[in-house]
Amino acid sequence: MAKTLELQFVTEGGNNARLTVDNPKEPIEEAAVKQAMEAIIAAEVFFTSGGKFVTAKGARVIERNVTDYELV
Amino acid sequence: MAETLLAESKLRLVFQAGIDEDSKPILKAKTFGNVNKAVTADQLYQVTQAVVGLTVDELSGAQRMDSLDLLA
Numbered sequence: 001m002a003k004t005l006e007l008q009f010v011t012e013g014g015n016n017a018r019l020t021v022d023n024p025k026e027p028i029e030e031a032a033v034k035q036a037m038e039a040i041i042a043a044e045v046f047f048t049s050g051g052k053f054v055t056a057k058g059a060r061v062i063e064r065n066v067t068d069y070e071l072v
Numbered sequence: 073m074a075e076t077l078l079a080e081s082k083l084r085l086v087f088q089a090g091i092d093e094d095s096k097p098i099l100k101a102k103t104f105g106n107v108n109k110a111v112t113a114d115q116l117y118q119v120t121q122a123v124v125g126l127t128v129d130e131l132s133g134a135q136r137m138d139s140l141d142l143l144a
Binding site for chain 2: 005017019021022023024025026032033036037039040042043044045046047048052
């Protein structure tokens, strides 16, 4: 089961921007996620067409089912 | 006189996501685009730490990738 943590930010221009992190630590600690997102905002590293990240909107975990088939 | 001009920057994080059958590390790279071209190493480090804190994968290396336009 492949899991991805999706971090949702809002930019200066009001657009949504997403960063994804593979194999998140579980259980998800909301406080830790919030702190990491605030650190990412404070670092001012990302600059999208809507400007830099200003607020942390939310986060979610996405699970993806992958089934491999051996083709003989 | 030809010159180069910084066109875009990206942050590339390389994670070790386990060990393969030959006990060699399995490396996975994750690239974050939309990086502000004026970013400092400290800022990139801050984001790297924030992301690494959210995943169970172990960080194996981090790189700043710059693309430069070549102008005549």
